[in-house]
Amino acid sequence: MDLNTVTEVVRRPSERPGTDWREGDAWLAGGTWLYSTEQPDLRRLIDLTALDWEPLVLTDEGLEIGATCTVRDLYAFPWPEDRTPGSLFRASCEAFLSSFKVWNAATVGGNICLSLPAGPMITLTVALEARYELWAADGSVRFVDALDFVTGDHRNVLAPGELLRRVTIPEHALRRRTAHRRFSLTRLGRSTVFLVGTRRPHASQLFLTVTAGTTRPVRIAFDSLPDARALRQSIEAVPADVWFADPNGTPDHRRHLTRHFAAEICRELTAGDPP
Template sequence: MDLNTVTEVVRRPSDRPGADWRAGDAWLAGGTWLFSVEQPDLRRLVDLTALGWDPLVPGEAGLGIGATCTIRDLYARALPDEWSAGGIVATSCEAFLSSFKVWNSATVGGNICMSLPAGPMITLTVALEAQYELWAPDGSARTVDALAFVTGNNENVLAPGEILRRIDIPAHALKKRTAHRRFSLTRLGRSTVFLIGTQTPGTNDLLLTLTAGTTRPVRIAFDSMPDARTLQQSIDVIPSDVWFDDPNGTPDHRRHLTRHFAEEIRHELMAGGPV
């Protein structure tokens, strides 16, 4: 879509572009959402891809993901064998269910900053206990837990002019066992619910992440594997206003699916493999 209110595109911003932020600006990365709808308040686009941030930086501490890393690059990257949770990275990319043209342009950071309930990069990074590095216009930086970043449907903690610079997934989370369940109304549809369970090797713990069915990510942690009743009760206490309501599912439908799939994940991790 043509953005006919935009009068300027900054192709080569400074290394810390937030210092030049002004009302009417928008950060441009993949632009897959930005160019899909009218943006009447925009006057200037600032192209972050020109900054050349490293897309993927694996190391002993874990995996660093530049916010401008494309879904294509994340999906294609082979991860170390000892990172047993690496398979959930590909699964989360596939949850986009979009064309190769979108994969080639859409960015990890863009999906997170859109902060939609069905954002699969949100699901991935919350489940793997990531931290987000945010840059403020005044040159300062802060780190936010992925779980705390999204606060509601299309809502997050970013202040005006603040940028998501980097996502850091710790090595200990990448070494966990994982199980997931996702449901959509149609084969190529948006997620109605997307759940990921993780378990630390050699332990009986459970970290369950609920997304798509809720307006913000919900994480439920157990030091040891709960029984079925305890797990269901932990879902039932989620406040009613947290469950998402849109054409892809009512809150009651999403709660029902979450209870059902959470139990399947519990069984899978207890059994040591797929149900």
């Protein structure tokens, strides 16, 4: 879609682009959502891709993902054998259910900052206990846990002029066992629910991340592996106003799917444990 209110595109922003932020600006990365709908309040686009942020860096501390890393690059990342969540990364990319053209342009940071309930990069990074590095317009930097970033449907903690610079996934999360379940009404439909369970090898602690079916990500932590009753009670404890309603599912439907898939995830993550 043509953005006919935009009068300027900043092709080569400064290394700290937020310092030049003004009302009517928008960050431009992949632009796959930005150009998909009318943006009548926009006057200027600031192209972040010109900053050449490193897309993916694996260190001893974990994985750093630049905000402008594309879905294609994330999907193609060559995972070392001693890191376990490679299948979760691929499944999260596939949850976009979009063409190669979108994969080549859509960015990790763009999907997170759009903050839709079904954002698969939100699912991925919350499940793996990531932290987001945010750059403010005044030049300051702050760090926010991925779990706390999205506050509701299309809402997050970003202040005007603030941008997401990078996502950091800690090393210990990259060594957790993972299991995931996703449901959509049609093969190419938006996620109705997307659940991820993670567990440290040889440990009882289990994290269950619930997304798509809720307006914001929900993490349920178990100090020991839950039985069916404890699992059901923890899901029922999610506040009623957090469950999401749209044409892809009612809150009751999403709660039912969450109970069903959570039980499957727990069984998968406990398979092979000694009796």
